Amino acid sequence: MRDGPLTGLRVIDASTILAGPLCCQILGDFGADVIKIEHPVAGDSMRGHGHAKDGVPLWWKEISRNKRTVGLKLSAPEGADLLLRLAATADVLVENFRPGTLERWGIGPEQLHEVNPGLVLVRISGFGQQGPYAHRPGFGTLAEAMSGFAHLTGAPDGPxxxxxxxxxxxxxxxxxxxxxxxxxxxxxxxxxxxQVVDLSLLEPIMMAVGPGPTVYDQLGVIQQRHGNRSSNNAPRNTYRTRDGDWVAVSTSAQTIAERVLRLVGHPEVVDEPWFASGRDRAQHADLLDDLVGGWIAERTRDEVMRAFEEAGAAVAPVYSARDIVADEHVRATGMVVEVPDPDLGDMLMHNVLWRMSDTPGRIRFTGRPRGPTPTIFSSTSSAARPRPSPNCVPGRSWPDGRPTNLRIAVTTTSTTTTGTSPSTGTASLLAAVRAGVRTYDLGRRLTIGMPQSPNHPPFWHALPRRHGDMVRPDGGSAANDIITMGTHVGTHIDAFAHVSQDGQLLDGSDAGAAGRGGRFAELGAHTIAPMVRRGVLLDVPAALGRPDGCAPGYEITPEDLTAAVERQGTPVQPGDVVLVRSGWGRLFDHEDRTRFVGHASGVPGVGAAGATWLADQGAHAVGADTIAFECLRPGAGHSSLPAHRVLLVERGVYIIETMALEELAADGVHEFLFVLSPLAIFGATGSPVRPLAVVAGA
Structure with missing residues (x-):
């Protein structure tokens, strides 16, 4: 079977909810090879939109049909590099990041057209790439409000x-x-x-709403809400039938209006002078609605439909989804079709958007599970920008079919091997453990009154049952506990749902909408995979020659981090967990608990520039010995968190806070196996953790 007129066209879908994915769905329906890019950890936000069956998202099955999927972290240098290589093989790239985001990541139009001068870059945003509102958060709801649609929709006396x-x-x-x-x-x-296509959400719906700006410009008239009525013709409304159903009547054409009034038994109205035009009929909508609505109310929906059809008048039933799938015309013309799905069996969905006599489109397959996440293996210096491996793992749904030097090694786990069999690798790992390892506990003890951020609920622990409260017949007894605490208290990890910027989360989704129901289904703590990775400690005070630690309120710069790398000889590699020591952690057990919080004095930490440096190295997660990771200025508290914005919202790097790093630093341990597993708290913005650093030697 032919795959449609766009066969041979390659489209990269780097967009999310909803306009971009729909655009790419349409192109894919007519044969284009669509490659869906989604975040390798969070996935695409569309996976969490709408209803699901047995955990399988239903809307995703339709909006992502005919699309192959791959996980790429575009904010990381290696992810951006892979996108450029993929774009070199493509015809169209569709994205809907906030204006300036691709440029900030080094994959803007200039870089894309450098690798592929023929690429069509479709940029969808709320308000366009230029203008006073370009950098505002933009969503469909805002466009529906600003386009005039909401102003014209609803009852005249309603909102x-x-x-x-x-x-x-x-x-x-x-x-x-x-x-x-x-x-x-x-x-x-x-x-x-x-070329670049600059398309806003606002303009298409503004045009669909009609010539309101022209009418206002020429006549000074501001159209108002009329409920289901029209200012252009009447009768036009929804009317209830005797059996409780609803029908809609339209009389845009003069002949149709005449047929309707004759059908309902009022031919005399047709002879009125005002009945001769739709605009004049609209001035008599009350009368016409009474005549038509009264007639319809005395009949069942089937009787109304049959009478209108015999009279040649225009009417349609008001349908629910159940009515749509049962309608004989919808079924006969293939407006909805059954499609086989590997997860759900046969499922019903909308067909391709239009029919073509010679080159029809078709649904080749439904939306797929998350695609593979490319992992880069570098044969060059670990400090160099990574390059693809010369090997490609077979059997993955990575784009193929065109000549390209893109070769990617793919893994779906958090650790990677390069050819060692599982049995051999496990034996080697166990042998290393038997030979002796030392484990450093990087987590803080949870105690009542411990220093913590004032923004989060404090830790509390009690024993509701003590030994002796209940004694078993054999003399045994048990105690139990209850604890209350925020998820950002003590040593903890921040999920990507923790911080938003201008109303958006890491994946571009609306932060308010994502948290409806009291949890974040897509970017919550339960999505953080356990970590068994190379860890690096950057001992900044040692690099700066400050044995007492960094000064209060000191901002750790990229130059400081580079100095620590050079002093220690431990370059940061993609996928590492990087722990930044400031020396502030020595105050955690100070008798004055406010000293560690540091509101008055300020706290040393990484700023936006340092966070960008860490992300540019490809860090998977970063951590610090302070309560907020950030540089906090004296008296400023947590009023501004630029490093959180960079890492959690823009670059997709996890943050671990309130870590115990003094013992590692004292022993001169700068490279180790890092182990961490967050609690799988569904929808939470963070989780308490007890991270470990493991090195060889008892």
Whole structure:
């Protein structure tokens, strides 16, 4: 079976909710090879949108059909490098990051067109790439409000009304598919040169709402809400039938309006002078609604439908999803079709958007599980930017089919081997343990009154049952505990859901919407995989010659971190966990618990520049011996957290705080096996942890 007119076209879908994925769905439906890029840890936000069956997201099955998937962390240098290599083989790339994000990651239009001058880059954003609002958070709801849609929707005496679905996104997604094809047609006519398509969510729905700006410009008229009525014609409304169903009537054409009034038994109204135009009929909507609505209310829906059809008048039932799938016309014309799915069996979904007589589209497969996550193996210096391995693991759904020098080794676990069999590797690991290892406990003891951030619920522990409260017949007794605490108290790890910036989380999703229901299903603590990784301690005070530790409020810079690397000879490699010692941890057990919190004095730590440096090295997670990881200025507290923004929102790097690093530093241990497992607290923004550093030798 032919795969459609766009067979041979390669599209990279680097977008998320909802316009971009819909655009790419349409292109894929008509044969394009669509490669879906999603975050390797968080996945794509669409996986958590809408209903699920047995944990399988249903909307994802449709919006991501005909798409192969791969996990790439675009904010990391190696992820950006891989995207550039993939873009070199593509025709279209669709993205909807906030303007400036791709440029900040080094994969903006300049870099993309350098590797592929013919690439069409479709950029979807709330308000476009330029203008006063370009950098505002932009979502479909805002476009529906600003376009005039909400102003015109709803009862005349009620509030402006928003749609119950992604209207602005859907209109924009369809427009984006057209824009991509227009740009590809232009490429064919101008020597193969690609271009950037700048498309906002606002403009397509603004056009769909109608000529309101023109009417206001020429007449000074501001259209108002009319409920289900129209200012252009009448009768036009929804009417309830005798059996409790609803139908919609439209009379946009004059002849249809005349047929409706004759059908309902009022031919005399047709002869009224005002009945001759839709605009004048709209001025008599009350009368016409009474006549039509009264007639319909005396009949069942089937009787109304049959009478309107016999009269040649326009009517339609108001359908629910159940009505849609049962409708004979919908079924006969293939508007919805059954598609085989490996998880759910046959499932019903919308067909391709239009029919073509010679080159029809089709649904080749449904939305897939998360794709493989490429892991880079570098044969060069560990400090150099990683390059792909010369080997490619077979059997993965990595894009193929075009000549390219892109070769990627793929793994779906948090650790990687390069050819050692599982049995041999495990034996070697156990032999190393038997030979003797030393374990450093990097976690702080949880005690009542321990120093902590004032922003989180404190730790409390009690024994509701003590020994002797209940004694078993054999003389045994048991005690039990109850604890209360915030998830960011003591040694803990921050999930990506912990911090948002301008209303958005790491994956670009709306932070408020993502947390509805009191939990974060996509970026919560339960999504943090256990870590068994190379760990590196960067002892900044030692590198700066400050045996007493960094000064209060001191910002640890990229130069300081580089100095620590050079002094120790432990370059940071992609995937490492990097622990930054400031020396502040020595105050954790101080009798004055406020000293460690450091609100008045300030606390040393990494700033935005240092956080960017750590992310640029490819760190998987970072940690520190302070309560907030950040540089906190005297008296400022947690009023600004730029390092959290960089790491958690922009670059996707986990943060571990309140660590015990003094023993590691005292023993001169700068490289080790790092082990950490967070509690799988579903939807939480963080988790208490007890991280370990393991080195050889008893």
């Amino acid at each position: 402006p009304t928003l749609p119950a679905f992604g209207l602005a996104d859907s209109i924009c997604g369809i427009a984006a598919s057209s824009a991509a094809m227009v740009a590809l047609w232009a490429r064919e006519r101008n020597g193969g040169k690609g």
